[in-house]
Structure formats: structure tokens, C-alpha cells
Amino acid sequence: MSEALVRFIIGGLVVSAFAIIGGLFKPVSFAGLFGAAPSVALATLALAISKDGKDYAGTECRSMMAGAAGLCLYSLLVSQLLARFRLSALTATLCAIPLWFLTSFALWRLFLR
Amino acid sequence: MTIKIDPAGLKNTRWHEYLLRFVAGGVITVIAGVIARQWGPVIGGLFLAFPAIFPASATLIEKHERQRKQEKGLHGEERGTDAAALDALGAAMGSIGLVAFAGICWWLIPRYPAPLALGGATVAWLLVSFSAWTIRQRRRRLF
Numbered sequence: 001m002s003e004a005l006v007r008f009i010i011g012g013l014v015v016s017a018f019a020i021i022g023g024l025f026k027p028v029s030f031a032g033l034f035g036a037a038p039s040v041a042l043a044t045l046a047l048a049i050s051k052d053g054k055d056y057a058g059t060e061c062r063s064m065m066a067g068a069a070g071l072c073l074y075s076l077l078v079s080q081l082l083a084r085f086r087l088s089a090l091t092a093t094l095c096a097i098p099l100w101f102l103t104s105f106a107l108w109r110l111f112l113r
Numbered sequence: 114m115t116i117k118i119d120p121a122g123l124k125n126t127r128w129h130e131y132l133l134r135f136v137a138g139g140v141i142t143v144i145a146g147v148i149a150r151q152w153g154p155v156i157g158g159l160f161l162a163f164p165a166i167f168p169a170s171a172t173l174i175e176k177h178e179r180q181r182k183q184e185k186g187l188h189g190e191e192r193g194t195d196a197a198a199l200d201a202l203g204a205a206m207g208s209i210g211l212v213a214f215a216g217i218c219w220w221l222i223p224r225y226p227a228p229l230a231l232g233g234a235t236v237a238w239l240l241v242s243f244s245a246w247t248i249r250q251r252r253r254r255l256f
Contacts, residue, residue: 004146007139008139008143011143012135012138014138024123026119027116032200032204034207035171036208037207038214040145041215044149044161045161048149048154050227057154058218058223061222063155064218065219067159068211068212070162071163071211075201075207079202086194089197093164
């Protein structure tokens, strides 16, 4: 089985598992925690450790801190776009993506490069 | 606010919506691997926290809440948007946990076996996320 297919299946399974767990909880704001679960990271890091070694995976984790901080600001912006400007969920989540790129790369360049 | 386990929430989800999440998760994991291969683990690592699943999840939450309220004869549009906004706020709290996950993984992975490092960091994600959510709930009650 090719590496891409293994990645696809493992990534899909881990993301689905966290989505199902999140769907079990109420209130919605608590279930939302699972929207930022380390699903893609767990799948990718497990494969990276076994294939490329611990140093490679460790380097990915270091950069991931900037990406996660970007995700925090992105989520806050989406929340505000929805609550204050009443955009649709799809519009708000897509409009906010440039903020993730900006903050993630800026934080990485300032603190982690 | 009390946290409840409500399996009824899963019943509203159709099989093709689970499939959508599976495919989106699989595709972003493949893309993250390709980016890391092409530009190295430093750039690849950033994309381990890319909000790829977020648009699909938020849209589904908005749709389910809208349908649920419309079935009761209420204004589903407003409630759907409110539910998606609350979900995004929860994700912001979860992202604080994700920063902790990444930092703890960075420290644990070179020192401990992979299952222990990843398992420990996942527990830390849950604890930090839950703490951030709880603090926000208490502050909201006070102010």
C-alpha cells in the first residue's frame, strides 16, 4: 500500500473519531473543543516518527506551536464574524483563512525560525 | 454550564456527513505530508494545525441546528449561526490546548517512546483545553 493511501486512511480515521467524540457532548461550545483536536497531528506525527525519525517529528512539533496559535486567532475571528456580522458558516470560515496564514507564518518567523 | 453526553446528537448526522469528514481528514493528512516532503518539516509542521476540517464541521453544525429549530417552528437561521459561533469559540479554547500539545510533543518525542509521548501530549491537550473552556465559562458568569 502506498504511503499516501496509508496517510489518507489513518488521517481520515483519526479525524472521524474526534468528530464523533465531539458530537456526543453538549453544550455546543464544549463540543467545539474537539474542532481543534490534534487529529491530523497524531496521524502525521505517528507516521513521521516511524518513517523519518524523532528529530524530524520534533521539528514538526516546534512549528506546529505557531500553527496552533494561528488556529486560535482564526477560530476567534470566525466566532466574531458569525456572532456580530451574521455571515454564513461557510463564508466566515473561508474568509478567515488568510488570518491563519498570516499569524502562523508571522509567529514562526518571529519566534521559531 | 453542565457538560452532558447526548448520543442523540450523533443520530442527526447522516452517513455522507461522516464520509465528508473522513475524506477531508484523509486529504489534509496527505497534503500535510506532501508539504513536509516538499518544503521540509519546519514548514510542514505549521500545517498540522491548519483549519482544513473547520469549514465543513461549522457548516454541518449550522445546518443541523437550523433544521432542528425549523422543525419546531422557530427561527432556524439565527440559531444555526449562533451554534456555529459557539462551536468556533470552543475551537479557540481547544487551540490553546493544541499549542500545549505541540510544545509537549516537541519535548517528549525525543526522550520517550512514541506512544507515551503522543498519548501524554493528547491528555495534556484535553486538560489545557478543558481548563481554558472552564475559565471562560466562569469569567462569563462574573462579568
